[in-house]
Amino acid sequence: MMSLCLPATLDSLDEIGKYVVAATSEAGLDTKPAYGLRLAVDEIATNIITHGYEEAGIDGNISISAELTASTLKIVIEDTGIPFDPLSRKLPGEDILNLPLEERDIGGLGIFLVLKGVDDFSYVFTDGKNRNIFVMNLAGHN
């Protein structure tokens, strides 16, 4: 699939979502794994746009590409916002997830959903760019 380059604003979330849906449909992923991947990409893209650009007062773009092989669908998001490794954040454990909603701190749920939604997630910072990489194994998911 052709990669897509969009302004790093929340308005771009729609287009990013459509891109992932098209990629999962081309890969023949089942509904649930397709939704999990779409959710994972949305969570990371939202973090990049909100924390990497808007709160930092930086303008820029976010690009998304998809690569389909015989065994995997890989989605890569690249941006030049503030370097941020999503995996550096502490994830909520069972103790937090079982707390009554009155006492919950919502932080970290996005990354938790990313890791639940995809078969592999990784982050690298190279050539001045954040690269967030999402991989779905096709076997068993289609």
Place this chain on the structure above:
Amino acid sequence: MTIETKVDGINVIATVTGEIDGKSAPQVQSELLAALQDGNRLLVDMKGVTFLSSAGLRMLLLLYRQIAAKKGKVVLVGVSEEIRDTMSMTGFINFFTLSDSQEEGLKALS
């Protein structure tokens, strides 16, 4: 994303359609909070909601807190299987009443 609200006796029925993400969640939140009546009995029809991110969970959390503080009730109707999965894995599902239809939801509110 659209939100329609109507008042049915002491209940407020809000029908949300579309995707609830980082862009739309704040709008859904402010419209639902604004629609709340004194009785704080709210039915949110989510049959037309096709996507809900953690921004949507945050919105549900704030709504829940607001209503719980006033001893009100909230019921979610027609939540898709994928969104139920998200609510289950994050523990949210235990705190909400979910119904399949508005009729059933209204019974749960009363």
